Amino acid sequence: MTISRRDLLRAATATLFLASGRNEPKFSLATFRVDVTCPIGHPLLGRRQGVAKQIADPLYAHGWVLLGVGDPIVLVAVDWCEIRNDAYDRWRKVLAEAAGTSPERILLCSVHQHDAPLADLGAEKLLARVGMSGEMFDVDFFEQTGQRIAAGLRESLSNARTITHLGLGQSKVQNIASNRRVVLADGTVTFRRGSNGAGDRLNREAADGLIDPWLKTISFWDQDNPVAALSAYATHPMSYYGGGEVSADFVGMARERRRRDDTSVQQIYVSGCSGDVTAGRYNDASRANRAVLADRLYQGMTAAWKATDRVRLEHVAFRSTKLDLEFRKSEHFSAEAMRRILENEQAGRKERVAAAMGLSTRQRLSDGHKIDVPCLDLGPAQIVLLPGEAFVGYQLLAKKLRPDSFVMSVGYSECWPGYLPTEAAFEDNFDGQWLWVAPGAEARIQDALRKVLSL
Numbered sequence: 418m419t420i421s422r423r424d425l426l427r428a429a430t431a432t433l434f435l436a437s438g439r440n441e442p443k444f445s446l447a448t449f450r451v452d453v454t455c456p457i458g459h460p461l462l463g464r465r466q467g468v469a470k471q472i473a474d475p476l477y478a479h480g481w482v483l484l485g486v487g488d489p490i491v492l493v494a495v496d497w498c499e500i501r502n503d504a505y506d507r508w509r510k511v512l513a514e515a516a517g518t519s520p521e522r523i524l525l526c527s528v529h530q531h532d533a534p535l536a537d538l539g540a541e542k543l544l545a546r547v548g549m550s551g552e553m554f555d556v557d558f559f560e561q562t563g564q565r566i567a568a569g570l571r572e573s574l575s576n577a578r579t580i581t582h583l584g585l586g587q588s589k590v591q592n593i594a595s596n597r598r599v600v601l602a603d604g605t606v607t608f609r610r611g612s613n614g615a616g617d618r619l620n621r622e623a624a625d626g627l628i629d630p631w632l633k634t635i636s637f638w639d640q641d642n643p644v645a646a647l648s649a650y651a652t653h654p655m656s657y658y659g660g661g662e663v664s665a666d667f668v669g670m671a672r673e674r675r676r677r678d679d680t681s682v683q684q685i686y687v688s689g690c691s692g693d694v695t696a697g698r699y700n701d702a703s704r705a706n707r708a709v710l711a712d713r714l715y716q717g718m719t720a721a722w723k724a725t726d727r728v729r730l731e732h733v734a735f736r737s738t739k740l741d742l743e744f745r746k747s748e749h750f751s752a753e754a755m756r757r758i759l760e761n762e763q764a765g766r767k768e769r770v771a772a773a774m775g776l777s778t779r780q781r782l783s784d785g786h787k788i789d790v791p792c793l794d795l796g797p798a799q800i801v802l803l804p805g806e807a808f809v810g811y812q813l814l815a816k817k818l819r820p821d822s823f824v825m826s827v828g829y830s831e832c833w834p835g836y837l838p839t840e841a842a843f844e845d846n847f848d849g850q851w852l853w854v855a856p857g858a859e860a861r862i863q864d865a866l867r868k869v870l871s872l
Contacts, residue, residue, distance in 0.1 A: 444485040444580040444730055446637050447573040448645050448683035451478045451566045453495060455534050455558065455663060462498045463535040463553045463770050470661030474669060476533055478566045479685040481637075481645050483793075484577055486733045488518040490793055492647070492800070493525050493566065494687045496665045497533045499832035500525065501774065502781050504536040508563045515567035516574075521737050524791055524802050527829040529688050530666045531612075531658045534559075537833075539777030544770065547760055553770050578644045583795055584636030585823045586725030590717035593710055594652040594691075595698035596626030596809070598845065606845045612655040614697030621698060628652075628694055629812050632717040633825045635798055636682075638727060643682045646675070647800070648718050649825050651689030651809050656700055656707035667696075670711035675718050690828040692806030692836045693847075734794040738868040739787040740804065742834055743855040744779055750853070752779050771850060778833045778853060788831045792869035798823035801869055803862070805834035806851070808842060811862055818870045837862070 454475045455461075458468050476496035483490045491512055500508060509520040516523070536554045544552055597608040599619060614620035632650040636643055654668040665672070672686040700706055748754060755772040758764050764772075793800040799822060803811055812826035835851040840859045 444483065444733065445577040446580045446644055447482040447484065447570075447577040449480055449569040449573040450683065451569040452476070453478045453497065453562050453566065455555075459534060459558065460552065460554055461533060461661070461663070462531050463774070465767050465770075466531050466659045467661050469663045471663070473662040473664040476530075476663065476665055477669075478569075479683065480566075480570065481683065481685070482516050482570060482574060482577070483733065486735065488522055489516045490733075490735055491516050491518065491523045491570065492685070492793070493523070494685050495525070495527050496530055496669060497527045497535065498529055498531055499527050499535045499829065501535070501537040501832045502540070502777050503538045504559065505831045507538060507560075508566070511563045511567045512570060515571040521789055521791065522735060524793065524800070524827075525830065526687055526802060526827050527832060528654055528665070528668060528686065529806075529829045530654050530664065530669070532662055532664050532666070537774050537777050539780060540770070540773035543759060543773040543776055547769070549766075549769060552766060553773070579639050580637045580644060580730055581640050582638040582727045583730045583798060584634070584638055584643070584646075584725040584727050585798055586636070586721040586723070587631045587633045588717050588720035588724055589630045590632050590650055591713055592699045593696050593713050594625065594628040594630065594650075594694050595696065596628055597693045597695060597697065598626050598842070599623045608693065608842075608845075608847050610695065610697040612653045612695040612697055613657065613700050613702035614695070615699060615701040623698065625698060627809060629689065629809055632714070632721050633823065634718065634721040634725065635795070635800065635823070635825055636722075636725060637730075643679070645683040645685065646722065647685045647687065647825070648672075648721065649687045649689045649827055650714065650717065651691040651694050651812055651826075651828075653691055653695040654688055656696065656710055657702045657704055667707050667710040668714060670708065671714035671718060674711070674715050678719075687827045688829055690803055690807040690809050690812035690826050692828070693808045693838070693842065728797055730795065732794075732796040735791070736794065736869045736871075737789050737791040738865050740790050740861060740865045741787045742858050742861060744782055745853055746855050750775060752776065774833075775853065781833070790865040790869055798825065799870060800825045800827065801866065802827045802830040803837070804831045805829065805837045806832075807837040807862070808839050810839040810841070811837070811866070814863065815866050815870060818866055824870070834858075
């Protein structure tokens with residue numbers, strides 16, 4: 418008789434309950450950290466940032482597996498720009514097999530650094546048909562990396578730690594986040610304040626705008642001993658970029674500094690809903706400023722840790738719903754227009770790659786695929802994942818839906834939507850090539866959030 422990994426994990430969970438001699442819940446957590454740095458020459462952000470010329474610092478996948486909750490629940494944050502469409506499906510399938518669970522219970526997200534890879538298997542197939550295989554990413558490297566993350570996950574299960582308590586802490590971060598939206602002197606609105614916008618006086622002097630200033634940390638403890646900390650903050654994670662230096666950028670620097678504070682605690686950083694939030698008011702793209710931003714984020718992480726209150730972990734639930742978003746309807750984004758660009762050998766390489774991504778998504782939607790919106794409910798705290806570059810308004814909405822609770826919103830799960838504006842941003846004529854969704858998304862996202870955050 419063959420015993421599956423899932424059966425073994427369920428047996429181990431049952432043993433934990435029996436060993437406790439009590440009816441109280443018995444949870445455990447396995448943590449892992451895997452190097453996912455791309456090789457020199459690998460495309461960055463689907464080649465929009467060129468190719469890797471040197472490794473400034475390594476990229477990692479950080480994650481944990483929560484056991485004692487029925488089928489295991491896995492969270493993985495990857496220092497890549499985006500994982501889209503069937504590439505997202507592939508990694509969740511591989512990780513689910515390693516954990517002995519279902520893909521739905523794999524909470525996979527990108528941190529969204531720009532000097533890092535982007536993957537979309539459907540788009541790569543389309544590019545290969547027009548002689549552009551490998552222009553977007555290396556498929557073999559993608560598969561090998563997914564298998565290595567899965568191996569790290571699998572190995573971690575034998576070292577799972579008992580979890581008795583949950584830690585909740587938050588702190589305001591100073592002088593990092595600012596909204597892309599800037600009102601000009603004539604009253605018109607622009608979204609031009611990008612990640613490195615502080616070199617422009619108007620970007621520097623305009624107010625922060627709509628942001629979420631709070632960095633949140635959810636930690637897992639074995640009595641008085643911390644095991645893992647998950648920190649989230651809503652901003653694009655870039656300082657200087659685009660020169661071919663692979664890097665986890667200032668968020669990776671802050672995370673690594675926290676890890677060195679106590680190497681026994683797994684430190685995981687995730688980007689909140691920050692499609693319209695950057696460091697643009699406070700970042701002039703100088704090399705020296707990366708360390709400045711890293712220190713500010715580190716100070717926020719440290720303050721959130723010091724402000725942490727612990728409560729006994731007594732209840733864990735998992736909820737997920739399907740989100741159906743419409744593809745952008747403008748003529749330039751029609752299947753016919755994108756196909757013409759893809760097949761046009763005179764068109765720019767970046768434009769052809771973007772067209773392949775759009776066509777890959779259109780095919781996926783026509784096949785009936787929807788986006789999973791999962792929520793891990795830890796009792797006094799919830800972790801909810803939203804797709805793409807969800808705007809910060811959705812993170813603030815999630816808080817309003819559960820004002821009594823500690824809600825952590827995470828962006829950049831399934832990334833095909835690209836920018837995911839609120840209706841207010843659409844009304845302000847937000848636009849861009851990385852905007853792949855049609856207006857009307859807000860009502861659908863609100864409905865999904867209400868479903869998964871409901872008591």
